[in-house]
């Protein structure tokens with residue numbers, strides 16, 4: 001799906017996982033390509049059909065479903081924040097154990113290089129890197145000031161509650177605070193799992209932020225995201241509740 005000029009989003013059949021492509025001219029950046037072999041291959045087909053060469057990969061964080069790759073995406077540098085790249089290094093076995101993929105794809109999972117700059121190093125439109133420790137160490141969002149699109153990683157989802165995972169509630173709140181000024185300006189928000197939120201609609205970027213804050217303050221009562229949720233999300237909710245004051 002074309003989100004705006006130069007921004008494409010594809011959604012996996014598993015957990016509504018999104019892959020985002022930024023492109024200009026013949027150059028492309030692939031963010032969190034996911035998930036299954038046929039889906040990654042279809043992504044490579046799409047890029048080839050549009051005459052796009054992958055210049056860069058970006059992983060928002062070092063969880064198994066965000067650090068995938070396909071040989072046909074080529075040999076471009078695959079970058080992440082320094083903390084996320086370190087995490088992928090130390091947890092590579094764990095990452096690969098969590099995946100059910102052909103060996104050639106497993107061999108490519110979790111291979112990330114650290115990038116410490118404030119923006120993506122490519123010739124296309126500016127993409128600012130916002131790093132925090134909510135949900136995962138060195139988790140990053142990408143802010144595209146041109147089209148005013150926020151690629152949020154595993155936060156601000158319409159299908160998943162905030163997943164504290166390795167972060168403390170304070171780190172999670174600090175992550176939301178960091179993203180807030182961008183959320184407020186965003187025309188569109190792309191979550192790592194779920195559907196696009198558009199400004200000016202009932203499901204807007206600002207309403208996603210409010211929902212996550214309500215959840216963390218335990219003021220949401222019955223969070224609608226838990227109503228039709230799978231078992232694993234209810235388990236994550238129970239874990240969260242043990243840690244939320």
Ligand SMILES: [Zn+2]
Pocket residue numbers: 061063135136154
């Ligand atoms: Zn994650």
